[in-house]
Structure formats: C-alpha cells, structure tokens
Amino acid sequence: MISDAADFLRTRLDARPEVLLVLGSGLGRLTERVDGGVEVPFETIPGFPPASVAGHRGRFVSGRLRGRTVLIQAGRYHYYEGHPPTVVAAPVQVAAALGVGTVILTNAAGGIHRRLRPGAVMLVTDHLNLQWRSPLAGPMGDQDARFQDMSAPYDPGLQAIAREAAASLKMELFQGTYAGVLGPSYETPAEIRALAAVGGDAVGMSTVPEVLAARARGLQVLAFSLITNRAAGLSDEPLSHEEVLEAGRRGSGGMVTLIEGVLNRMARIPERS
Numbered sequence: 499m500i501s502d503a504a505d506f507l508r509t510r511l512d513a514r515p516e517v518l519l520v521l522g523s524g525l526g527r528l529t530e531r532v533d534g535g536v537e538v539p540f541e542t543i544p545g546f547p548p549a550s551v552a553g554h555r556g557r558f559v560s561g562r563l564r565g566r567t568v569l570i571q572a573g574r575y576h577y578y579e580g581h582p583p584t585v586v587a588a589p590v591q592v593a594a595a596l597g598v599g600t601v602i603l604t605n606a607a608g609g610i611h612r613r614l615r616p617g618a619v620m621l622v623t624d625h626l627n628l629q630w631r632s633p634l635a636g637p638m639g640d641q642d643a644r645f646q647d648m649s650a651p652y653d654p655g656l657q658a659i660a661r662e663a664a665a666s667l668k669m670e671l672f673q674g675t676y677a678g679v680l681g682p683s684y685e686t687p688a689e690i691r692a693l694a695a696v697g698g699d700a701v702g703m704s705t706v707p708e709v710l711a712a713r714a715r716g717l718q719v720l721a722f723s724l725i726t727n728r729a730a731g732l733s734d735e736p737l738s739h740e741e742v743l744e745a746g747r748r749g750s751g752g753m754v755t756l757i758e759g760v761l762n763r764m765a766r767i768p769e770r771s
C-alpha cells in the first residue's frame with residue numbers, strides 16, 4: 499500500500515517534499531499560504547480511504563512555504579473512525595517514502611493543566627499512548643525499526659527552534675505532555691483527573707500513531723497542540739465538536755504564524771540516513 503501510494507504521488511508532485519505538515523481540526527487555512535500548491539485528494543491515492551474534515555475532503559497539498567518544499571496533510575485518519583493502525587499511519591509512511599525528513603504535527607486538544615486555556619498553543623514535549631495500539635505492531639514494514647527508542651520522540655533541536663520562533667513572535671508557547679486517547683466520546687471528569695495524575699497536560703485523539711510511525715522511519719518530529727477547550731470537568735461548559743472546531747479556527751492564526759516561523763528558522767532540513 500505504501501509504495502503504491504508513494505509511486506502515485508511522485509507522478510503528481512512537482513518536487514520532493516522536505517517537510518510534512520499534518521493539520522489538525524480547524525487548522526486547514528495553512529494550505530492557503532502555500533505557493534504553487536498541487537492538490538491530491540486522499541481517495542484518489544491507491545489504498546487511501548476517503549477522509550473528511552469539517553466539510554473538506556482529506557487531501558495532500560504540496561508547494562513552497564517559507565522557502566521549503568512542503569507536503570501538507572489536511573485531514574487525517576483516526577482510530578475512532580474504525581481505521582486500523584496501518585491506515586492511520588499511512589500518510590506519514592508515504593511521506594517518508596517520498597523522502598520527507600521532518601514532520602510537524604498539529605492537533606486540537608483539551609487543556610488539563612491549569613494554564614492551558616482555549617487559544618493556548620502547547621509545544622508537545624512528550625506523550626502518553628493511551629490508545630493502547632501501535633501502527634508498528636504486527637508484521638514489520640521494510641524500513642521500520644522494530645524496537646524503536648522513544649526516549650526523545652520530539653526532536654530537541656526542533657523544539658528549541660519552536661521556542662525561538664515563538665519568542666521572536668512574542669507568542670506565549672506552553673510545553674507539556676500530550677495524552678493520546680481513543681475517543682470518540684470526550685472524557686469524563688474522573689478520566690481527566692486520572693490523566694492529570696499520570697502526567698497529561700493536554701488530551702486529544704490523534705498524533706500518537708503518526709509520531710510512532712515517523713520515529714520508526716527515522717523522521718524528526720515536532721508537534722503542537724492548539725488548546726480548544728478546558729478538558730471535561732474543568733469548566734462549566736459542556737463539550738461539543740462544533741465548539742472545538744470553532745476554537746480551532748479562531749486560534750489557528752497564531753499557530754500558522756508560528757509554523758511559518760519554524761520553517762523560516764530551519765536552516766537545514768536534515769536528510770534522513
């Protein structure tokens with residue numbers, strides 16, 4: 499599946515992408531910033547099921563952004579949609595096959611830490627895999643590491659670049675641990691207390707499988723959570739997907755600027771060995 503999809507994309511894209519940008523809920527507007535974008539809907543790619551995101555079809559958009567050749571993944575596959583881990587991780591694996599060396603992931607997340615309020619941006623410094631599954635379990639892909647070291651999944655050099663970019667934009671950048679859960683229900687207040695107790699600062703339903711797949715193929719990873727709501731039980735508001743999408747859209751401007759700042763500062767995209 500991965501090599502067929504990569505062969506197909508090679509015939510569609512003008513240039514080899516350096517960076518994969520995975521956009522979370524409400525963050526689709528980054529695609530508007532790309533020059534000379536070539537768009538490839540997921541369902542046209544061999545082996546890729548359709549994915550929908552807030553009324554848009556899931557798609558790759560490739561082009562130039564801040565001097566980089568980027569591949570943007572607008573829309574993603576989630577476990578809660580019933581997709582197997584192989585499908586959830588496929589876009590990252592295909593990007594790796596195309597030669598991408600760095601992946602920047604974004605997601606919408608609920609704030610658990612008391613300082614993570616709607617609109618805050620959290621640099622993900624670590625995660626908890628509470629989805630209890632992995633795209634790496636099962637038969638080994640040709641290029642995957644079997645027992646991947648995960649002691650520093652989020653690249654320290656890229657994190658430093660993100661902090662510098664935020665400081666120069668005078669943007670507050672929080673840091674913390676992303677608790678990846680299965681969903682699709684939002685959590686109960688008791689679950690949020692439990693996540694806080696085990697070290698979760700923000701909670702969401704994506705990202706972890708993509709990070710696992712990216713690390714196993716040697717990609718460098720950077721991830722940001724846009725906090726769209728206080729997690730369950732921490733505010734009086736009931737949670738709704740519409741609210742999450744709306745808060746994502748409202749807060750996405752800062753995140754887009756930050757990502758452009760990071761791309762600007764990545765002096766040299768390290769080649770994968």
Ligand code: HPA
Nearest residue numbers: 606607608701702703729
């Ligand atoms: N919980 C899980 N996933 C989420 C949340 C949340 O509160 N907000 C956005 N995605």
